[in-house]
Amino acid sequence: MKKFLSLILALTMLLSLVAVSANAEDITLDVIIAQYGPNTQEWFLGKGMDGSNFVEKFEAANPGIKLNLEVVSWNDLYTVVSTRISNNNAPDILNIDVFADYANEGLLMPVQDYCPEELYQDFFPSFIDQSVIDGTVWAVPDLASARALFYNVDLLQEAGVEKVPETWAELEDASQAILDAFGGEVYPWGIDMTTDEGQAAFAYYTWGNNGGFVDENGEWVLNSDANVEAIEYAIGLVNKGFTNPNPATQTRYDLQDMFAAGKLAMIIAPNQLPTYVTDKEGNVNLATAGLPHNEGATSSSVGVMDRIMAFKDDAAPDQAARNEAIGKFLTFFYDPENYVGWVSMEGFLPAVNSAVGALVEADPSFQAWLDVLGGAKFYPTTKAEWNDVKQGVIDVEQQALTGGNVKELLDALQAKIAGK
């Protein structure tokens, strides 16, 4: 009996070996996808794509290529990726926001190595420009969002605010009016200076004062007079009681919840906010406007863009075949038949021209957002120091919230960053 069992076992092992070797020519791509919403997982791996999913459809359309695809939440994404890099197990394809560190350390492949020309021409050129370091494109955009001022029409009306604030002075007047009308019941203005996204606040106010992270030559100018004035203004809004009370710990999602509940009158948020409010079963009569700016400065929207990139894998036996497989993945992903459904499901703005027509047809409000996006400024993510700057400006904001001197803090940050 024992002999019989071991024979069976040995045979099974042999067979499984044969089975493996039969597929030895298959290329398996490790793909990490960022979880943008509650449906991402279903769409890529479940039944969220007309009863099927992305992986199944891709593998059916591309025999010989297998996807080992993982959807990872934004909370864990950086941890997962850096742990995998430390263990020499980087994914083949990664969907994330940052790329400069990976590119600077020579971990990425140039896009031209794997991206088919036809697809490459389809990307918005201004988006591609955001992923260039030293003349090489290191990543392609997967989607974008643009920020605008959203306001609760009813609350503003009730408080007697007739004109939606365009300048900082008007914003303070409107805030005062809302405060007078509702007392502590409604916060006039939302500010998020958390470690989640405090860099966005820095962008909103400094860009609204003709300041910003870098000057026209791309050099860091974090402590410019315009920036100091802008951050002092933002902290002033908090200190005057115009905002949510705990900007250092209340994230944009907390603010969006308050907005959906009618507890916050005005908020700067991405274009998906209306969907978010509906999902939260909020019943808010909302409208949008440009971001308020200082007198004499220009208003500019803040664009946020995420990316898809491919890592090098020197151990891959056939580099050309691997590159081709990655190209096929991208081609399939950006195929309007798949991509349009994905972008509209996630509620973002597209990164390729071929998707615009279908999206605008489905929802005419998309056009307005595409126009906003066209004039939007982006974070200087191509600069190597960006991550330090991002954490640095959040630290400055939080120090300033607890009474720190904005000028001294920004001077110190500038010295630390530029001194590197």
Place this chain on the structure above:
Amino acid sequence: MRSVFVRHRWEPYLWILPSILLMLVFVVFPIGIVFRLAFSNISRAGVVGEFNGLKNFQDAVSSPAFPQVMLNTLIWVVSVVGISTLIGFICALVLNRPFAGRKIARSIMVFPWAASLVIQASVWNYIIKMEYGNLNNILLNLGFLQDPVNWRISYQIEFVWECAIGIIVTIPFVTFTVLSGLQSIDEAYYEAATVDGAGFWNKLRHVTIPLVKPSLTVSTVLNIIYVFNSFPIIYTITKGAPANKTDTMVTYLYMLAFYDQRKGPATALSVVGFLILCIASGIYMMVTMRKEDSGL
């Protein structure tokens, strides 16, 4: 005489080999890796580079936030362990006495311990919310408050909340460890003490505390380790904000590693934390064990 069950001298080792292997793979090996990383250059993307001596440690210690973080860690560990041990001990004394509904009281005591820490921290985060938190709602509805109170008006107060929540979730652990110690005390000691005319305090001092001390030692040492390494409460409620002012060492090194992308200093700090814990628990155990020996 050799037992008939043990055929070879190496046999017992064979039976514990699986646990030893598991410990090696899941405990010793990772600790070794952390030690190696702490002395290596780690790039922002996560590539492990060459040996760089004590540079990671210097970077970690010279950061402006470091003194505040260490002070917070000390306050956090001492207050949470100290106060929860005191309250937990009292709860155990109460639960050890026979009273109607004791079983129910004991089960209620387990609840906070049985729920996951992240969930508890999120629930508390919700309770103390100013806008629609339960605490404000209850107080407003009962008429104790006219306007909602911001329970998180400053970071010092937020840190006090975090410590308080830490204490609440730690009490059950102490209670049950001490309770198990209390239940093993023979009634005869108390009868003898009563005959000798000892009151409540004398019995507590001369019978209960000496006999329950081994359990207290275990719970305190484990608590120091758990609380020092406790991450969910602070991460859920403040994430160390504003500007690392409510961070303890563990949340700080997490932010350092995964927000600031400075993994070298972060691993160096985790080595420092490991050593601090080894030393602290070592001293505590030595002191208490020695006292017990001399008492015998």
